[in-house]
Amino acid sequence: MIKKSVSRGLLLLAACWMFVLYGAPQALAHDQLKSSSPAKNAVVSAVEEIELEFTARVRLPAVVLHDAGGAAVAVGKPEADGAVVTAAVPQPLPPGRYVVGWRVVSSDGHPIEGEIPFTVKGTASTTPTPSKAPSSSPATDPSTAPAAAASSAAPQPSAPVAATEAGDRSARSxxxxxxxxxxxxxxxxxxxxxxxxxxxxxxxxx
The missing domain is CATH 1.20.5 (Single alpha-helices involved in coiled-coils or other helix-helix interfaces)
Structure with a gap:
């Protein structure tokens, strides 16, 4: 009897160890994000759609997009198709850093979430065309420049001469x-x- 009890105890202990080693990790493991487009820390030229692929079927997806300043960027309603979630980006994204935030319910009923940062690279800047020289105004016309310079350089009459001219004008008046x-x-x-x-x-x- 003692030997049978010991044998049963050993078998029960071995079964417990087998459950801990193999059964428990599988029961505690949740679904995970397998890949994404855009990928994490990727540098892309444009983004027209966000795609998330998980290791198992997911449901109730939620996808948001924010720029570097934390402002929300409009995206389409996310749709789940088995293990793949997609959300359209209707407007072109200006160059800069962005973050995709996602949240789904995994196949075991537990919600999981995460973030995917990426960067939209800027386009090459165009070289500005030189502006046309403005047409010369009458005040700056080269033909009148010497006359204007001569008039400005003409000496002003001294005080006695000016007084004499004033007296002549008063006499003529x-x-x-x-x-x-x-x-x-x-x-x-x-x-x-x-x-x-x-x-x-x-x-x-x-």
Whole structure:
């Protein structure tokens, strides 16, 4: 009896060890991401669709896309087809870094999630064409440049000359009738002076 009990105990212990070594890892293992497009840390020229392939059938997929600043980028509704999940990217992605965030329910009923960073490379910059030289305006016309330079280089009149010119202008501005009146008065005065002298000479002779 003792030998039979020991033998049963050893068999039960061996069965437990077999379950721990082989059965437990398989029961605890979840589905995993097998591959993706774009791949992790890949550098691509464009992305039109996000594709995720898992090791087993998945369901209830969720896919989001963010740029380097954390802003959400619109993507289509993700669809699961067995172990493959796809989501369309409707708009072209500008150059920069992006992150795909995904979440699915694995075949054993447990949710799994992860992130896939990638980079969209920029296009070659075009060389800017030289702009046409602006047409010369009248102020900068080469034909008028010497005249403008000569006028700017002409010496300005000194203060006495300017004052003389001002006096001439003031003299020219006197009305003509005032000059005529002054001339009449001068002639009248000269006539009176001559008349007085003529009267004094006969008196002196007497």
């Amino acid at each position: 006197v009305p003509a009738w005032l000059w005529a009146t002054a001339a009449v008065l001068i002639v009248a005065g000269a006539g009176l002076l001559l008349l007085r002298r003529g009267r004094r000479e006969p008196e002196q002779e007497e």
